[in-house]
Amino acid sequence: xxxxxQSMAIAIPGNAGLAQPWLVQPRPKLKPLLSRRxxxxxxxxxxxxxxxxxxxxxxxxxxxxxRAGSCHFVGLRSSLRPMVELERIVAxxxxxxxxxxxxxxxxxxxxxxxxxxxxxxxxxxAFAIFCHESGHFVCARSVDLPAAEFAIGFGPELFTTAEPxxxxxxxxxxxxxDAQSDLMRLERFSDGEVQVFVNDKEIYxxxxxxxxxxxxxxxxxxxxxxVPEESVAKVETLLLAATETIAAAVAxxxxxxxxxxxxxxxxxxxFDERKVVKLENGAMATQLDAMSTLAQLWVYSGGVLTNMVxxxxxxxxxxxxxxxxxxxxxxxxxxxSVGEDGFMQTGLRTKDVLLQIGDLDLHAPGQSTSATVDFIxxxxxxxxxKVLLERAGQEMQLExxxxxxxxxYQRLGxxxxxxxxxxxxxxxxxxxxxxxxxxxISFLLQEQVTALKGLLNASGGTGGGEVVGPLGMIEQGxxxxxxxxxxxxxxxxxxxxxxxxxxxxxxxxxxxxxKITFAVVGKVLGKPVDEKTKxxxxxxFVFLVLIGIAGLTLKDFAKLVQP
Numbered sequence: 001x002x003x004x005x006q007s008m009a010i011a012i013p014g015n016a017g018l019a020q021p022w023l024v025q026p027r028p029k030l031k032p033l034l035s036r037r038x039x040x041x042x043x044x045x046x047x048x049x050x051x052x053x054x055x056x057x058x059x060x061x062x063x064x065x066x067r068a069g070s071c072h073f074v075g076l077r078s079s080l081r082p083m084v085e086l087e088r089i090v091a092x093x094x095x096x097x098x099x100x101x102x103x104x105x106x107x108x109x110x111x112x113x114x115x116x117x118x119x120x121x122x123x124x125x126a127f128a129i130f131c132h133e134s135g136h137f138v139c140a141r142s143v144d145l146p147a148a149e150f151a152i153g154f155g156p157e158l159f160t161t162a163e164p165x166x167x168x169x170x171x172x173x174x175x176x177x178d179a180q181s182d183l184m185r186l187e188r189f190s191d192g193e194v195q196v197f198v199n200d201k202e203i204y205x206x207x208x209x210x211x212x213x214x215x216x217x218x219x220x221x222x223x224x225x226x227v228p229e230e231s232v233a234k235v236e237t238l239l240l241a242a243t244e245t246i247a248a249a250v251a252x253x254x255x256x257x258x259x260x261x262x263x264x265x266x267x268x269x270x271f272d273e274r275k276v277v278k279l280e281n282g283a284m285a286t287q288l289d290a291m292s293t294l295a296q297l298w299v300y301s302g303g304v305l306t307n308m309v310x311x312x313x314x315x316x317x318x319x320x321x322x323x324x325x326x327x328x329x330x331x332x333x334x335x336x337s338v339g340e341d342g343f344m345q346t347g348l349r350t351k352d353v354l355l356q357i358g359d360l361d362l363h364a365p366g367q368s369t370s371a372t373v374d375f376i377x378x379x380x381x382x383x384x385x386k387v388l389l390e391r392a393g394q395e396m397q398l399e400x401x402x403x404x405x406x407x408x409y410q411r412l413g414x415x416x417x418x419x420x421x422x423x424x425x426x427x428x429x430x431x432x433x434x435x436x437x438x439x440x441i442s443f444l445l446q447e448q449v450t451a452l453k454g455l456l457n458a459s460g461g462t463g464g465g466e467v468v469g470p471l472g473m474i475e476q477g478x479x480x481x482x483x484x485x486x487x488x489x490x491x492x493x494x495x496x497x498x499x500x501x502x503x504x505x506x507x508x509x510x511x512x513x514x515k516i517t518f519a520v521v522g523k524v525l526g527k528p529v530d531e532k533t534k535x536x537x538x539x540x541f542v543f544l545v546l547i548g549i550a551g552l553t554l555k556d557f558a559k560l561v562q563p
Contacts, residue, residue: 215227319436376402
């Protein structure tokens, strides 16, 4: 058996036209990392940790309110295609790591969740994911690309339209010794796949090609060998049967499988990953990869476009009916919550409005929370500081020594936000409603971009964002719903849709933007990006995301269970 030095490029040029559906589809030994098979174990693990910790927390802190949230990561969103559409959520809030946070009302998001108590919030997240996946699905159908499966959730199936598929089994095999005295064995399976073994070691899966004139068996990038004359007929018969099986499967119209799964932490649209299209250059490709670059971009961007349209439509309808909430800046910085140590040390209370801290005057409306936090951090350690505040409509002054952390930063032990009041803006007509919706989307996206920049800021300055994991995401949505009712839930829905759109346009491998980047680069270079390289890069980013998810989840639990 002779090894070749060819590259593993199986992807096709973006401008390659569709040819006749043909046989073939070497199945890579390393499946796309973002497939359900690979992601299911870590996702189930996170779900288990969530449930176990919740039970333990309830038993040890019977009087403490504990809200478990979703396996979503707000602030980053990941959806992967064509094999799998994967959505997660990571919440990002502007603030600092001392607990003083200016929670951006839209916190960046990735997608879906496991909310155990916050059913409306979880349902809202799931519907946003449904909108995103529906965008990919509709765009794919518009270019005659069928979807193999449309799923909401991961894990065990609760409902599916799929009929049980027959078990794939070996149906035929043949053996021979080639010119290099290697023992070759070909095994044909019921799905048409052929596995090739050299000295009992598997070296190829797919559909080899056979050159009759030279009796050469070509196994793609794995190499080739000479078939002895006495074995030619058996090899040809085996390959012909495999070809007919695959051709029949391609010709048979397939309906999309719709499924609902147990863990509402995401969703996906899966396309057929078999390489059944033979291109003009002889390479084999999936139906999606064989499409033009423009068609691929249309399919990949479908989720982002749908999220933007849905967000605009929601705000447009809100502006014509109940009104769209807007924040009107007020004087000072408002205290939203007080820790036990902060209360004992400073005497501050929830809803206090800080008007001056030492030499920092906060009377003017629209104060910056990050600048306030930065000022507090740099206060002299161990020295009294005077704080002027407004409590229950009356001004008063406190004097105390701030708290210090292990790094020498000073803090008040409270959470703060810029003081503001909400007002509903109603539109006079449809044109006015469109303007209100556009302005609100612009504002929310600017806030999300600011939070994302803070997240990516490695300097650790006060402008950086605090990353909130699954539980923090559900907590934010639940708080908005509790404080503002249906309007708050609607704004949370808009937020998640914009988060999905923003994160997925980033040119990050494994996200929609990464898929688009690979397609455009292939078009510019005149040849596709090497599939093996693409898989390797996406694999690294997927594991980084999974590690980040686990870390954020543990951090959220630590915050929830601390006294």
